[in-house]
Amino acid sequence: MGTSNRRLATIQPVEMTREPLRLAIQNKLDSKKSISERRRLGQFATPSGLARDIVSFGLTLHNDELLSFLDPAFGTGAFYSALVDSAELNNISYAKGIEIDPYYGLPAKKIWADMKIDLELHDFTKLEPEYKYNFIICNPPYVRHHLMDTQDKIRIKEKTYQASGIKLSGLAGLYCHFLLQSYQWMADDGIAGWLVPSEFMDVNYGKEIKQFLLSHVELLRIHRFDPSDVQFDDALVSSAVVWFRKHKPIEESNVEFSFGGTMEKPKIVKFIDRQTLKHESKWTRFPQMSVRTAETMEVRLSDYFTVKRGVATGNNNFFIMNREKIEALGLPFEFFRPVLPSSRYVHEIEIFADDIGNPVLPQELFLLDCRLSENEVQEKYPILWSYLESGKDSVSKGYLCKARKCWYYQEHRDAPPYICTYMGRDNTVTGMAFRFILNHSNAIVTNSYLALYPKKNLLQKIVAMPDLKRTIWKMLNDMSPERLNDEGRIYGGGLRKIEPAELLNVPIPQIAEILA
Numbered sequence: 001m002g003t004s005n006r007r008l009a010t011i012q013p014v015e016m017t018r019e020p021l022r023l024a025i026q027n028k029l030d031s032k033k034s035i036s037e038r039r040r041l042g043q044f045a046t047p048s049g050l051a052r053d054i055v056s057f058g059l060t061l062h063n064d065e066l067l068s069f070l071d072p073a074f075g076t077g078a079f080y081s082a083l084v085d086s087a088e089l090n091n092i093s094y095a096k097g098i099e100i101d102p103y104y105g106l107p108a109k110k111i112w113a114d115m116k117i118d119l120e121l122h123d124f125t126k127l128e129p130e131y132k133y134n135f136i137i138c139n140p141p142y143v144r145h146h147l148m149d150t151q152d153k154i155r156i157k158e159k160t161y162q163a164s165g166i167k168l169s170g171l172a173g174l175y176c177h178f179l180l181q182s183y184q185w186m187a188d189d190g191i192a193g194w195l196v197p198s199e200f201m202d203v204n205y206g207k208e209i210k211q212f213l214l215s216h217v218e219l220l221r222i223h224r225f226d227p228s229d230v231q232f233d234d235a236l237v238s239s240a241v242v243w244f245r246k247h248k249p250i251e252e253s254n255v256e257f258s259f260g261g262t263m264e265k266p267k268i269v270k271f272i273d274r275q276t277l278k279h280e281s282k283w284t285r286f287p288q289m290s291v292r293t294a295e296t297m298e299v300r301l302s303d304y305f306t307v308k309r310g311v312a313t314g315n316n317n318f319f320i321m322n323r324e325k326i327e328a329l330g331l332p333f334e335f336f337r338p339v340l341p342s343s344r345y346v347h348e349i350e351i352f353a354d355d356i357g358n359p360v361l362p363q364e365l366f367l368l369d370c371r372l373s374e375n376e377v378q379e380k381y382p383i384l385w386s387y388l389e390s391g392k393d394s395v396s397k398g399y400l401c402k403a404r405k406c407w408y409y410q411e412h413r414d415a416p417p418y419i420c421t422y423m424g425r426d427n428t429v430t431g432m433a434f435r436f437i438l439n440h441s442n443a444i445v446t447n448s449y450l451a452l453y454p455k456k457n458l459l460q461k462i463v464a465m466p467d468l469k470r471t472i473w474k475m476l477n478d479m480s481p482e483r484l485n486d487e488g489r490i491y492g493g494g495l496r497k498i499e500p501a502e503l504l505n506v507p508i509p510q511i512a513e514i515l516a
């Protein structure tokens with residue numbers, strides 16, 4: 001359905017609205033609950049202005065005279081409040097809200113006590129529809145899969161399958177299940193508007209949601225908010241509103257993708273055909289970017305990089321030392337090469353070099369990297385020989401050293417231009433658990449890092465256009481944390497890790513675009 005058909009919402013005069021009261025109660029309740037408790041049930045309310053924007057746009061899509069409204073994650077009722085402020089009350093034939101937590105649900109019952117709304121304190125995922133609704137608006141709980149109880153996850157997954165015929169990945173968060181389970185609650189031709197994290201548009205676990213949106217319903221529009229827009233708080237920065245009608249999809253119709261501004265006045269709009277959406281794995285490229293060709297579609301890091309774990313020295317205490325120790329022992333400097341301290345001690349994201357290529361860092365370390373045979377060392381470098389002798393019966397017997405042709409030979413490595421810290425926890429600001437470091441120095445890295453080396457195709461371009469080195473680095477750091485996390489793994493306590501093969505598998509279509 002095109003925008004021309006949109007019905008204008010009737011806005012109630014401000015003095016009749018109950019929104020200030022609801023908002024005051026919502027804020028008071030939020031302030032008395034810790035963020036970690038709220039995170040457990042995804043209790044981050046929709047700001048009033050946004051709720052009003054969403055509801056009034058939804059009303060323009062709605063064809064029926066009478067509205068039957070459902071919010072299955074009601075909270076204190078931001079959307080219901082916007083609805084009663086935007087629609088003729090007589091047009092609302094039935095309204096229902098479901099809320100699991102009495103902490104919000106009971107005050108909500110009080111706020112809306114005199115209104116014709118049925119508020120049920122229950123777990124939505126445990127309910128069967130007793131009625132079909134033609135207007136579902138929801139900001140579902142954003143609870144990530146690993147925070148969901150394992151048994152509950154199995155039950156919810158099964159319920160989602162029964163309700164929608166879709167088997168969701170185990171990595172899908174609760175919001176995905178809400179969206180799919182609501183299908184059963186929708187009347188034919190009914191409209192649904194879902195305020196959800198936009199990551200489902202790109203990550204693996206979102207594949208089935210996209211399939212649902214293209215094959216089960218008529219996807220009408222996806223609006224993505226501009227993360228740099230300050231009107232939304234942190235919880236909403238990467239949100240999108242997904243609009244669909246319960247109706248068989250019309251193959252030839254296009255889907256509206258909009259970005260920035262408001263639902264009513266977006267900054268950018270583009271209509272994308274369904275065939276393109278079927279083949280495109282990254283929907284967040286719309287509307288800003290154009291449709292991708294098959295060549296740029298599946299580009300992965302492995303197309304442009306080789307990734308190697310940093311060197312495993314066999315014994316860092318023996319082989320790695322600072323300048324003072326080298327000098328104090330009188331060891332020949334020519335057998336040492338700069339090496340970065342372990343990733344725990346390096347907070348820089350760009351490593352500069354001094355005029356001989358050593359990294360400019362508070363801690364200066366060097367790796368003993370001698371390729372001479374024992375005889376040669378003994379003959380020509382007696383001090384180095386006696387140092388090696390001191391490790392002969394201990395270090396040389398270590399697992400790695402004893403497997404080498406000569407126990408002190410280190411693996412050969414060039415200084416990598418890009419380095420990845422492949423273990424970490426989600427950064428609260430960037431959401432990234434891994435950092436990509438730009439290395440201008442001759443330092444190599446130990447196995448607390450992954451080293452990224454551009455392949456010939458990329459290297460040639462970097463040589464021809466030196467600025468590209470930095471652009472590529474930015475691109476690495478701008479990769480979607482979800483895409484990296486999708487390939488990597490997570491351990492208890494939130495520690496994430498990505499192995500070389502997993503990193504190589506991360507899609508990075510932006511590189512292909514700039515090199516095209």
Ligand SMILES: C[S@@+](CC[C@H](N)C(=O)[O-])C[C@H]1O[C@@H](n2cnc3c(N)ncnc32)[C@H](O)[C@@H]1O
Nearest residue numbers: 044045046073074075078099100123124139141
């Ligand atoms: C993101 S908030 C949205 C609240 C409100 N609709 C709004 O837009 O401000 C999600 C709400 O869903 C509730 N919730 C979480 N899990 C639920 C479940 N299984 N069934 C029903 N409600 C649930 C939370 O307590 C929270 O109030």
